[in-house]
Amino acid sequence: MDCLTEFLLTDWVYATVSVVVVFVILLNITILMVWLERKIVADMQDRLGPMRAGPFGILQTVADGIKLLFKEQIMPSRAEKWVYLLAPAIAVITAFLMFLVVPIAKPISVLINGQIRTLDFVVMDLNIGVLYILAISSIAVYAVVLAGWSSGSKYPLLGGVRATAQAISYEAAMGLSLVSVVMYSSLADIGGVNNGLSVSHLVELQSGTLENIFGGRAAFLLKFVPAWNVWPLIIPFAIFIIAALAETNRAPFDLAEAEQEIVGGFHTEYSGMRFAMFFLAEYVNIFTMSAVGASLFLGGYHFPPFDGLVGWLGVFLSFGVFITKVMAIFFLFIWLRASVPRFRYDQLMTLGWKILLPLTLINLMVTGAVVLWLEA
């Protein structure tokens, strides 16, 4: 038994296992998310939604997946073959890669062969986690752009062009909204270790209640407020959600696929499993963006009443808390999709450059000033 545990905890085995676990979790949760979205949107529109496959249509996504798997894959004769084949792969790979740095549960210390090992439930705790998320999410746009360009067809090209403009407009706002999280977190970061950009570190700083951060000068009530970044950083959170919607090509920013105007946009010419790749990537992206939002703004796996729990019970509860928060943000995504009509191209650019970017810059200045004032 000890032998087995020791083998499982060698670095490369541990890394492999955690990669596989995260991969499986993401795949399964995607299936659930597609079903959930269809059911919730149907509910909001007074429809029933999928009802046939399995109880309440819960197997609908599986049925769709099998259907797509067996469908013919058509490639336009004017497509750029290699780029055309590469684009869905980029979409899926980047979607899964982004999740690497997000911690999904509380770390636990276990005693093995007399030495204490810490199991952190994050695949790769990079010390540049936030930068990594931004970088990968930018690469994810390449999938859309390349798919649109290489299809050799008008509608996908339009979709690709739209995706490019959209990505450039919203990347800046998203990056700057995350900067204020890092700035604010330096308040609580007493040790001042050199990993202020690591996502799990940023999550760790949000444990407990606001009392931990504002200490003596705060009122008694702060004892009951979780120390999540969302309270002081509500504006960056709103901007992050908007930018995440744009980044994942979700309604109301789904101009790149806009079925009514450009018949599916960048994935018009994709069929069968190649289309399924884009579909999968979209939902994994949504999950990851929700997870990043939950980790950086909503305290990740932290929920004050459960923070004191130790052992595996604490781990499982913290995982449940994390999933709940992610699903809450995902619900917000669905809710927005059901309520808001699609933006026009110029409205999208106006919102990105003339409203969100100045707003983030002003917010950054204010956050910086307040942080300096509180530290002094």
Next chain:
Amino acid sequence: MFESIVSQLRTFWTVLMHTFTGYETVQYPEEMPYLAPRYRGRIVLTRDPDGVERCVACNLCAVACPVDCIALQKTEDEDGRWYPEFFRINFSRCIMCGFCEEACPTYSIQLTPDFEMCEYDRQNMVYEKEHLLIDGPGKYPDYSFYNVAGKSIAGKAKGEAENEAPPVDIRDLLP
């Protein structure tokens, strides 16, 4: 600006509240939707209260039909009644517009609230007279064309129909 924000928030609220309202759609084959009696579905040919078919083969329905799905041929029986020799509706073309029903002078052709006419073979979508004729009078239970029309048939001479005056002798000069 402020008003538009409030309007957006109200939209979100309304949409959210609709999650908890009922459904407009039904689980179709198990649960049938309500169809009004005058719903425009499958076309039928009706009969008089006496059980004689109402159609007088005037061809107005075929003329009114925008998709030309009705075909018929007039013939006459020994009583002097007109009736269609054949009456054919191609339901793979029919768009259920109801123009034929409106054009019909004898209330013969009527649309019913039934839309379940699926067939595996397209040829089976062509209904002949024996498929179209029903036993009853449909929506107008008391109406009988020859009882109100001036045309003379066996057993009913001119001037004997309801609300009809006896025929005037046009060669008679007396008032």
